[in-house]
Amino acid sequence: MRQRILTVTQLNDYVTGLLSRDPMLRNVSLSGEISNFRVTSSGHAYFALKDEGALVRCVMFRSQLAGLRFRPADGAHVVASGYVSLYGRDGQYQFYTQAMEPVGVGELYRRFEQIKRALWEKGYFDQQHKKPLPLLPRRVGVVTSSTGAVIRDIWQVTRRRYPNMDLLLCPARVQGEGAAEEIARSIAILDSVEDVDVIIVGRGGGSMEDLWAFNEPLVAAAIFACKTPVISAVGHETDFTIADFVADLRAPTPSAAAELAVPRKEECMERLAALLVRAGGALETRFREERSRLALLRSGPAFTHPQRRMEQERQRLDFLDERIEQAARLRLEREKHGLDKLAARLDGASPLSALRRGYVLAQGEDGTVRTRAAQLVPDEIVRLRFADGEVRTKVQSVSADQ
Amino acid sequence: MEDSYEQSLKRLEEIAARLESGGMELEESLNLFEEGIGLYKSCAKKLDEAQGRIEMLVQQAEGFAAQPFDGTEEEA
Numbered sequence: 001m002r003q004r005i006l007t008v009t010q011l012n013d014y015v016t017g018l019l020s021r022d023p024m025l026r027n028v029s030l031s032g033e034i035s036n037f038r039v040t041s042s043g044h045a046y047f048a049l050k051d052e053g054a055l056v057r058c059v060m061f062r063s064q065l066a067g068l069r070f071r072p073a074d075g076a077h078v079v080a081s082g083y084v085s086l087y088g089r090d091g092q093y094q095f096y097t098q099a100m101e102p103v104g105v106g107e108l109y110r111r112f113e114q115i116k117r118a119l120w121e122k123g124y125f126d127q128q129h130k131k132p133l134p135l136l137p138r139r140v141g142v143v144t145s146s147t148g149a150v151i152r153d154i155w156q157v158t159r160r161r162y163p164n165m166d167l168l169l170c171p172a173r174v175q176g177e178g179a180a181e182e183i184a185r186s187i188a189i190l191d192s193v194e195d196v197d198v199i200i201v202g203r204g205g206g207s208m209e210d211l212w213a214f215n216e217p218l219v220a221a222a223i224f225a226c227k228t229p230v231i232s233a234v235g236h237e238t239d240f241t242i243a244d245f246v247a248d249l250r251a252p253t254p255s256a257a258a259e260l261a262v263p264r265k266e267e268c269m270e271r272l273a274a275l276l277v278r279a280g281g282a283l284e285t286r287f288r289e290e291r292s293r294l295a296l297l298r299s300g301p302a303f304t305h306p307q308r309r310m311e312q313e314r315q316r317l318d319f320l321d322e323r324i325e326q327a328a329r330l331r332l333e334r335e336k337h338g339l340d341k342l343a344a345r346l347d348g349a350s351p352l353s354a355l356r357r358g359y360v361l362a363q364g365e366d367g368t369v370r371t372r373a374a375q376l377v378p379d380e381i382v383r384l385r386f387a388d389g390e391v392r393t394k395v396q397s398v399s400a401d402q
Numbered sequence: 403m404e405d406s407y408e409q410s411l412k413r414l415e416e417i418a419a420r421l422e423s424g425g426m427e428l429e430e431s432l433n434l435f436e437e438g439i440g441l442y443k444s445c446a447k448k449l450d451e452a453q454g455r456i457e458m459l460v461q462q463a464e465g466f467a468a469q470p471f472d473g474t475e476e477e478a
Contacts, residue, residue: 135408164454275414279438282421
């Protein structure tokens with residue numbers, strides 16, 4: 001029996017019919033990983049969904065694409081719903097996607113919000129807990145994978161800014177089972193190293209699942225408890241994880257983290273030198289002031305005309321003398337008044353009154369008073385004090401009464 | 403405990419400001435300046451203390467040890 005010879009169109013139509021009549025293929029829920037996702041100028045999306053061993057071509061028309069609540073990208077794990085049909089023109093069977101959602105992401109977002117709320121209430125994100133970065137760290141600690149671009153980028157930026165800066169890596173897996181534990185532990189270990197003055201914690205970009213370890217409360221607690229300041233650098237610029245909220249500072253990329261952690265050595269040196277110049281300059285000015293002052297003194301009247309100086313001094317003293325005299329006179333007046341009264345009382349006993357009565361006071365040349373004739377010798381000069389004056393006389397002879 | 407770089411620098415800034423504002427005996431100015439010189443020297447020394455090493459902590463029998471880290475070469 002001769003086989004019926006079909007045209008290609010006929011064949012494709014036949015298969016199309018077959019596919020469309022199968023109820024299972026009219027409504028399929030398919031899970032897989034997106035690859036080769038592209039949107040044409042018409043606005044329709046063409047991609048493939050694959051698993052470990054197989055692949056199916058997909059198309060999603062513009063109208064349905066607009067209704068998506070997430071952005072499809074290569075590598076995303078999704079669950080898609082649609083139907084299977086054949087595109088006659090190229091004989092490809094395709095999965096016509098009508099709706100699509102990332103796998104488990106809804107759940108992840110929910111957990112993220114939950115953790116964020118809980119830690120926020122505990123005060124983990126509070127500004128008051130944030131520590132300032134050191135001006136010059138002795139060593140920079142890094143928690144990240146020992147392979148990959150992150151540690152390389154950090155090292156390159158560090159070396160460029162500060163060539164002799166030391167770096168200490170405490171490696172940790174940054175995704176997958178046990179990653180959160182490793183990250184938390186590495187942070188604690190670096191915190192215990194005395195000369196590590198700042199710690200960078202980070203990883204490269206990825207999906208929310210890839211970054212998930214940095215949302216774990218364990219990691220947040222480790223960052224919060226860390227006494228050394230922590231800079232977080234997780235994912236891309238637009239990714240935010242819990243670690244970013246707890247850290248003392250967030251960097252959009254690992255390179256930016258290194259720039260924050262490490263100053264430029266040149267800048268440090270310049271700043272230091274500038275201070276020395278300031279101090280030296282100020283001292284120099286002071287010296288100049290001192291020298292001017294001395295020069296002024298030396299050129300002044302006190303130094304160039306000593307006579308004049310003495311004159312001035314003398315005048316000053318005279319003035320002072322007069323003041324003293326004035327004061328003394330006033331005092332004397334007061335005293336004299338008192339003395340007169342006293343004198344009057346003492347008059348009877350006073351030697352002056354005896355002189356007034358006609359007695360004579362005899363004094364030797366040396367001024368001592370002679371009260372007995374026996375105290376005198378012949379030829380001695382005697383001073384006789386009368387009430388109205390003094391007489392000097394020589395002793396002729398002395399005869400004492402028996 | 404030795405002063406940190408930051409503390410020394412701050413003190414040096416204080417000294418510079420103090421000398422600039424004046425009003426001190428010459429003796430005091432000289433003493434301050436000398437202190438400033440000392441701080442400058444110790445800060446400059448600290449800038450050069452790090453040795454440019456990149457190391458990785460590796461678990462040992464007891465605790466950790468720092469080993470030179472090589473994995474920073476560009477991937478071929």
